[in-house]
Every structure is written in C-alpha cells, then in structure tokens.
Amino acid sequence: MNRSPGLFSIAAALSVTLLVACAPALAASATLGYDDARHLLARTGFGPTDAEVRAYVGLTRDAAVDRLLRETQTVATSTPPASATDTSPLRPPRGDATEAERKAFVRAQVQEGLALRAWWLREMTVTRSPLTERMTLFWHNHFVSAQPKVRTTRLMYWQNATLRANALGDFGVLLHAIAKDPAMLVYLDGVRNRKGAPNENFAREVMELFTLGEGHYTEQDVREAARAFTGWSLDRETGRYTFRPALHDYGVARRARGAQGERKALRHRHQHREHGHDQRDPGHGQQRHLPAVPHVAHVVGEGKSHQTVLSISVMRER
Numbered sequence: 001m002n003r004s005p006g007l008f009s010i011a012a013a014l015s016v017t018l019l020v021a022c023a024p025a026l027a028a029s030a031t032l033g034y035d036d037a038r039h040l041l042a043r044t045g046f047g048p049t050d051a052e053v054r055a056y057v058g059l060t061r062d063a064a065v066d067r068l069l070r071e072t073q074t075v076a077t078s079t080p081p082a083s084a085t086d087t088s089p090l091r092p093p094r095g096d097a098t099e100a101e102r103k104a105f106v107r108a109q110v111q112e113g114l115a116l117r118a119w120w121l122r123e124m125t126v127t128r129s130p131l132t133e134r135m136t137l138f139w140h141n142h143f144v145s146a147q148p149k150v151r152t153t154r155l156m157y158w159q160n161a162t163l164r165a166n167a168l169g170d171f172g173v174l175l176h177a178i179a180k181d182p183a184m185l186v187y188l189d190g191v192r193n194r195k196g197a198p199n200e201n202f203a204r205e206v207m208e209l210f211t212l213g214e215g216h217y218t219e220q221d222v223r224e225a226a227r228a229f230t231g232w233s234l235d236r237e238t239g240r241y242t243f244r245p246a247l248h249d250y251g252v253a254r255r256a257r258g259a260q261g262e263r264k265a266l267r268h269r270h271q272h273r274e275h276g277h278d279q280r281d282p283g284h285g286q287q288r289h290l291p292a293v294p295h296v297a298h299v300v301g302e303g304k305s306h307q308t309v310l311s312i313s314v315m316r317e318r
Helices: 010-022 034-044 050-054 061-070 099-126 130-142 153-165 171-179 182-187 201-210 219-228
Strands: 232-234 241-243 264-268 278-281 286-289 297-301 304-308
Touching (some): 034 130, 099 130, 099 153, 171 201, 182 232, 201 219
Parallel strands (some): 241 286
Antiparallel strands (some): 232 241, 278 286, 297 304
16 A cells, blocks of 8 residues: 655554554564454454454564555445446536426435445445445545535545545545545535635634644634635536636735644635646546645744645644
C-alpha cells in the first residue's frame, strides 16, 4: 500500500493503535495466541472466520499489524451495480418536469440506492481487506452525507469510492477530496454557495465536526472560509465537480483570528496557481478551472507556515 508523507498519515496512526488493540499486555515482539488474533481481527473487520484467525496465530504483534496494512486496498473487491458506474448524462428533473416524471426519478433513485447499499454490505463480507471496509465505513460516518438529500445514487457511489481510495492514506488528501466531492457539495449546500450569498454550511461543518472541533475557530473564520468556497459547484449533466469563476468571491479577505488568539492567524484566500488557466481534466475529460483547486487558507503557527487546501483544518495544535 502506498502511504503519502503528508500532514497526517492515517495508516501510521492506525498501526500504533492496532499494536495496542491486539494485546495490550504483550510486547510488540510477543506472538499472538488464538484469542489475541481473534480480538485484533474483530476490531479491524466484521467478524473473522476461524481460518482467518488461525492465519494470524503465531505472528508477532508487529508482523500482524504489518500484514493488516499490507493487505489494504484502494478499490472494492466486488463489482458495483451498473447504475453506480453509469456514465450517461444524469438528466435530473428540471423545473418544467411533470409530477409523474419527478416521481419516476425518485423511484429509480430509491431502487438504485437500495442496490448500492446491498452491494456495499456484500463487499464488507467478501473483501480481501476487511480493514479497508472498516475504515471506509468509519470515514462515511465522519464525513456524513445521505441519499435522501443528495438524491442521485451515482454521487453516493463516487463518495464511497473516494473514501475507500483514501481510507488509510493522508488525511489532508482525503479532506481535500471531500471538499470537492459531488455528494458533499449537494449535502452541505456547496452548490448554493456563491458570491454575494455565501452558504456557510460546509465551512462550519469542516471546522466544527470534520476537523478542529468547537472552540478552535471563530464565526469570522467560518464566514471567510465560506467565501473561499464560493463557486465550487457541479456540472449538471455529469455530476462532476466544476469551478464557476463567475460565482466566486475574489474580494479581499478579512484577517480572522482563531480561538487560540495570536497563536494562529488565519487569512482565508483563494490563490491562483502560478500558471492557472482552464485546462482539461484528464480524469474525467471535461473542462475545469484549475484555480479552484489551490490554497483556500494560510496558517501561521509559531514561525511555521503551512499552505494547502483547508490547511486551517488539518493543522494540529502545537
């Protein structure tokens, strides 16, 4: 498994936790008995079989953790429903749609959602890496979104795939991906966030629930972060992330002070890359505006400067 060396490595932190979880009273070099191995696999998966447990019996704690992390993956083992990977235009009901057309769309999405849910539950039972699915479920519960509001099942599948791809990688990378995730943009109203009428839902949640926690940011921080995210939107036909320059607030950001006072000065801003121009996105074959991707915040803490998307949220307290 590739582990990126960013601000916070999920796999590195998890390996320390697992060393404790598999048998608190034993040294790292001690071997696992049957009960120890079963405890470890139960905590990192969804009910291990006898054969799976016995495969870990006799391993040292270090070796057991290394094996668990070595076997993680970034894609699902089983094939998702065809509706989840469909690449045809989304075509949601428009304003002039009839009531019958709207109801038909809702029924179709409900059925597709049930199929997606059944697929993921099955994936948890057949995966070659239960730890991967356990962590995917963990992040799904952390970066919450739900189909009743998102509505389009395809967007929920994309989010599921994003969580799995980054489940044991770098937290900063995962946070950046979630900020542009289509399901999250709908669920926390990012698609409604625009210049002159900023929507603060995502900015507040990313600080309060996803990262910093209460008491570590101010209302001014939320307002400035919301301005930084204006224009982050979706393409109506594809459902993919797109940046809309006409909706972005390019005004000068006010200097905001976090709850830690002078220790951290936060200045939210949107910065263009050095040669930021509209370019084709090789991942999806569509036009997107590269300046939407760079830094939204600049954090200064005790003489150290860290610049990255959402860096105010992933910067740990010194």
